[in-house]
Amino acid sequence: MSLKKTLAYIRRYKNFLITSHTNLEGDALGSELAFYFLLKKMGKGANIVNEDSAPLSYDFLPGIKKINKFTRKLAGVKFDCFAILDCSSPQRCGRVWQINTNNKPTLNIDHHISNKRFAAVNWVETNVSSCSEMIYRLYKELGIRFDKTTATLLYVGILTDTGSFRYSNTTTQTHKIAAELLKYNLDTAKIYNQAYGNIPFEDAKLFIKIASKMKLAYSGKLAWFEIERDTLKNKSIRIDLTEYLMNFARAIKGVEVAVLLRENLGSDEVKVNFRSQSKVDVNKIASFFGGGGHKTASGATIAGNISKARRKVLAKIKESFI
Numbered sequence: 001m002s003l004k005k006t007l008a009y010i011r012r013y014k015n016f017l018i019t020s021h022t023n024l025e026g027d028a029l030g031s032e033l034a035f036y037f038l039l040k041k042m043g044k045g046a047n048i049v050n051e052d053s054a055p056l057s058y059d060f061l062p063g064i065k066k067i068n069k070f071t072r073k074l075a076g077v078k079f080d081c082f083a084i085l086d087c088s089s090p091q092r093c094g095r096v097w098q099i100n101t102n103n104k105p106t107l108n109i110d111h112h113i114s115n116k117r118f119a120a121v122n123w124v125e126t127n128v129s130s131c132s133e134m135i136y137r138l139y140k141e142l143g144i145r146f147d148k149t150t151a152t153l154l155y156v157g158i159l160t161d162t163g164s165f166r167y168s169n170t171t172t173q174t175h176k177i178a179a180e181l182l183k184y185n186l187d188t189a190k191i192y193n194q195a196y197g198n199i200p201f202e203d204a205k206l207f208i209k210i211a212s213k214m215k216l217a218y219s220g221k222l223a224w225f226e227i228e229r230d231t232l233k234n235k236s237i238r239i240d241l242t243e244y245l246m247n248f249a250r251a252i253k254g255v256e257v258a259v260l261l262r263e264n265l266g267s268d269e270v271k272v273n274f275r276s277q278s279k280v281d282v283n284k285i286a287s288f289f290g291g292g293g294h295k296t297a298s299g300a301t302i303a304g305n306i307s308k309a310r311r312k313v314l315a316k317i318k319e320s321f322i
């Protein structure tokens with residue numbers, strides 16, 4: 001139903017503004033760029049504007065230079081349809097959401113279970129691995145051919161959102177799509193190394209420093225870390241530190257939930273990331289704190305200092321183990 005409306009919007013409008021969530025990662029960037037190229041192949045205009053800049057580790061993505069970080073100048077960009085990808089709520093777009101002062105039609109394409117259905121057209125599929133899988137579907141429905149660039153972008157989106165095809169969101173369909181994308185001459189070993197290798201030694205040391213302070217609770221079912229404000233001050237980190245830490249914690253025997261608490265630079269807030277093996281629904285836990293995400297991966301921002309946030313979060317998670 002909403003796929004039909006999505007296709008109608010894509011056919012009807014001529015100039016698109018594309019955005020995604022803050023803390024950009026592979027699926028957000030891959031689906032934005034693949035959607036951008038889809039529109040270009042249809043002869044339409046498109047601009048990508050995000051609240052945040054793309055992490056340096058995604059420099060290798062074809063077309064990455066098309067991605068703009070929000071500035072006042074970009075607030076004047078012309079568009080007749082506003083597409084928000086891989087993003088569950090307007091708050092997660094940051095200031096980009098406010099560009100739409102003339103209330104142009106909004107289109108939300110997303111796979112988060114916590115999606116707020118905030119746009120005029122909401123195409124939300126919570127059983128697919130990634131937003132990139134949905135963009136793949138658009139190419140198919142619209143009869144637009146893939147090429148090496150677009151196949152790479154969608155493959156990277158799927159690769160990163162499935163944790164390299166190992167999370168429970170990986171389906172038969174996910175593998176079928178990946179198999180088709182591989183036909184476009186993709187060097188999967190090279191892509192994997194670009195996405196997960198190339199770790200600067202400074203980043204590795206930072207990872208070790210934080211990981212060495214990991215703690216277990218609730219009979220080893222919870223692993224948690226903290227990153228204090230000063231740890232990341234004046235550091236430019238290339239890797240997705242959260243992903244590395246969470247995957248490390250989740251791989252430990254007996255751990256069912258992993259939590260990372262990070263003091264925000266410049267404000268009295270704590271950003272909390274949650275990961276679960278499968279049993280515990282961390283979307284529910286993050287939603288309790290005003291955030292959201294997926295059943296096995298979610299996040300929230302909690303006001304106050306880190307020790308208060310830690311007490312609240314640990315108490316809430318305890319309920320899942322009783």
Ligand SMILES: [Mn+2]
Nearest residue numbers: 027086131161
């Ligand atoms: Mn995603």
